Amino acid sequence: MSDFEIPRPTSGDVLELILDDHRLFEDLLRAARRNDVDREAARSALTELLVAHAEAEEEKVYPTLRKKRAIGAHEEEHGEEEHAEITEAIVGFLEAKGTDTEKYDAALEDLATVVNHHTNEEEQTIINPAREDVAVTVREELGVAWATRRNELLEQGCASLDQVKALLHRAEKEGVIATPAARDQAEEIEEQAKEEAKKVEEAAKEKAKD
Ligand SMILES: [Fe+2]
Ligand SMILES: [Fe+2]
Numbered sequence: 001m002s003d004f005e006i007p008r009p010t011s012g013d014v015l016e017l018i019l020d021d022h023r024l025f026e027d028l029l030r031a032a033r034r035n036d037v038d039r040e041a042a043r044s045a046l047t048e049l050l051v052a053h054a055e056a057e058e059e060k061v062y063p064t065l066r067k068k069r070a071i072g073a074h075e076e077e078h079g080e081e082e083h084a085e086i087t088e089a090i091v092g093f094l095e096a097k098g099t100d101t102e103k104y105d106a107a108l109e110d111l112a113t114v115v116n117h118h119t120n121e122e123e124q125t126i127i128n129p130a131r132e133d134v135a136v137t138v139r140e141e142l143g144v145a146w147a148t149r150r151n152e153l154l155e156q157g158c159a160s161l162d163q164v165k166a167l168l169h170r171a172e173k174e175g176v177i178a179t180p181a182a183r184d185q186a187e188e189i190e191e192q193a194k195e196e197a198k199k200v201e202e203a204a205k206e207k208a209k210d
Helices: 014-033 039-067 073-095 102-133 136-156 161-173 180-209
Strands: none
Touching: 014 039, 014 102, 014 136, 039 073, 039 102, 039 136, 039 161, 073 102, 073 161
């Protein structure tokens, strides 16, 4: 991991610390797709950081933001659901053997999609309301609590394939994310709908040519 040393801040405004990590996700996603770096090291740094960051948010940040009424139950639960989607994408990413295969590229693209979606939504629906509704002193207390937990998880190592699979199973058991069977079924319905939509578009294009 020497190429991708992850900073270990210990204090600061939690909102800024979280934004710094979101920027780091982007850097590491980009590194993981370069062909002139140690991709294995980038993959490891990225997945460890994603897991530690999200676990610390769920344990230390979301509950307090709810208590302060900056966010509601919906935002908290939706954030947790998106974390579980990221966890699932990490499983696929870690399961890709080697780093120069089509499977690696596809799994990385899937991971980038869910991570970018989540950071965008978290910044709009959680970070922004917290900036308006939560005092800086509280944000600084949260900064210490969040950073301490995040760094502890990074220190222990929190994103082996087994650890990440266990996190995903926990999320399924707790109903944070739907079971694989339900998601397969939903995916099938989505595929059918997509095909129908494509037909409508093709028909419209043909009609325009007449
Ligand atoms: Fe985050
Ligand atoms: Fe998050």
